[in-house]
Amino acid sequence: MKATGIVRRIDELGRVVIPKEIRRTLRIREGDPLELFTDRDELMLKKYSPIASVERFAEGTAKSLNEQSGYLAAICDTDTVLSACGQGRKALAGKPLSEEVTGCITARRSYLANKSDGGDILPVTAEGEDYTAQVIVPILAGGDCLGAVILLSLEEGAAMEGSAVKLARLTADIIAKQFE
Numbered sequence: 180m181k182a183t184g185i186v187r188r189i190d191e192l193g194r195v196v197i198p199k200e201i202r203r204t205l206r207i208r209e210g211d212p213l214e215l216f217t218d219r220d221e222l223m224l225k226k227y228s229p230i231a232s233v234e235r236f237a238e239g240t241a242k243s244l245n246e247q248s249g250y251l252a253a254i255c256d257t258d259t260v261l262s263a264c265g266q267g268r269k270a271l272a273g274k275p276l277s278e279e280v281t282g283c284i285t286a287r288r289s290y291l292a293n294k295s296d297g298g299d300i301l302p303v304t305a306e307g308e309d310y311t312a313q314v315i316v317p318i319l320a321g322g323d324c325l326g327a328v329i330l331l332s333l334e335e336g337a338a339m340e341g342s343a344v345k346l347a348r349l350t351a352d353i354i355a356k357q358f359e
Contacts, residue, residue: 206258240350251333285324288317311335320357
């Protein structure tokens with residue numbers, strides 16, 4: 180654990196303000212759920228991710244999605260790529276999502292882009308990989324946005340079609356059903 184040197188007092192209602200710099204660094208936004216942990220005399224806060232609790236399921240799902248679609252498949256929560264399978268998976272797995280993809284997910288909208296059709300490919304992580312086609316489908320359960328299913332292609336001239344979008348939507352629905 181890293182010391183920040185910041186000290187805050189608890190108010191009369193038991194609240195503590197998390198400094199803006201720390202919230203920005205950890206990508207904690209207003210309304211985000213936090214999980215509390217205790218260990219002897221320590222209190223730890225962790226951003227809660229319901230999808231992270233089914234990480235093994237996400238790994239198997241990404242693998243199946245890759246096998247069925249032939250594309251690089253990723254399962255994400257709202258901040259991080261939890262699991263990826265296919266060519267180029269090492270560039271994604273465990274990496275934080277880009278602001279563009281996070282915005283797409285929190286807006287609760289699907290996104291399809293093919294470079295061959297002049298579409299804008301969103302960078303999935305901060306490193307900005309060079310993909311040629313992508314599908315991003317948010318995972319929505321109980322009115323909450325839990326993450327996304329992402330399909331990507333590195334092949335020159337690749338174009339995602341309706342079947343890839345339907346497969347990603349089906350996968351997102353199956354994952355969402357795990358939380359209902």
